[in-house]
Amino acid sequence: MLEELRSAAWLREVGVVDVVLITALRDVEHVRTAMAMGALHYLIKPFPLRQLRDQLERYAAARKRMAALSTVPQNDVDALFGMMRPMASRSMAKGLTLATAERVAEVLRSTDADVSAVEVSETTGIARVTARRYLEHLCAEGRAELTLRYGQAARPEHRYRWVP
Structure with a gap:
């Protein structure tokens, strides 16, 4: 060794x-x-193979994020270092749990298409509002990204995609 x-x-x-x-x-x-x-x-x-996959995905997301930056403020440095830590060692917002965060992350990883909080809610069995909180948490960590879909309604639909 x-x-x-x-x-x-x-x-x-x-x-x-x-x-x-x-x-x-x-x-x-x-x-x-x-x-x-x-x-x-x-x-x-x-x-478990999932553990290696998760680590490599975090690494790829951190490298991608760094490639897009030339200089960084402290909050970006903190986010980059945080991306390399396993989710279990990260601080979760009040009311969020690691098990549910992993469940939501798995839904995002399992599809190539972007998904809404409603779709995540239906797949996981958690409330739509709860699904959205977890999706926003994953976006803040750089593990997911948000896009807006504009349609007929007055408000755009929030769509989420896993960051490989």
């Missing part, structure tokens, strides 16, 4: 390389070393 970390450090010297470690090593010294050498994440085997 230490040799792999040294290789990752060498790669960083050559250029910008981001590392997510996947290992069976569980001792705290290896975790500390990985953190000190700049690993973005440390996944301990065995783990």
Whole structure:
């Protein structure tokens, strides 16, 4: 494991390389070393494939967001660093729970089309207002994006899409 970390450090010297470690090593010294050498994440085997997928999606969203910026205010820096943390370690707004946030996120991930809060509500069984609060939370984290669909009604329809 230490040799792999040294290789990752060498790669960083050559250029910008981001590392997510996947290992069976569980001792705290290896975790500390990985953190000190700049690993973005440390996944301990065995783990559910969803956990790796979520981490890679957060990474891709953070890289995409950084590519769109030339300078950043502190709130953008906080959001970028927050995107790389697992949802469980993030602070949730009052009244929101991790389990429901993951359920709403899964609905967004499972479709290529954008969806409304009503559609998420029908799929998950939660109230429309609750679905919208979770969707807005995911947008604030940079994990989802909001688009407006203008139609016949006076108000535009809010549509949400997962940010890959």
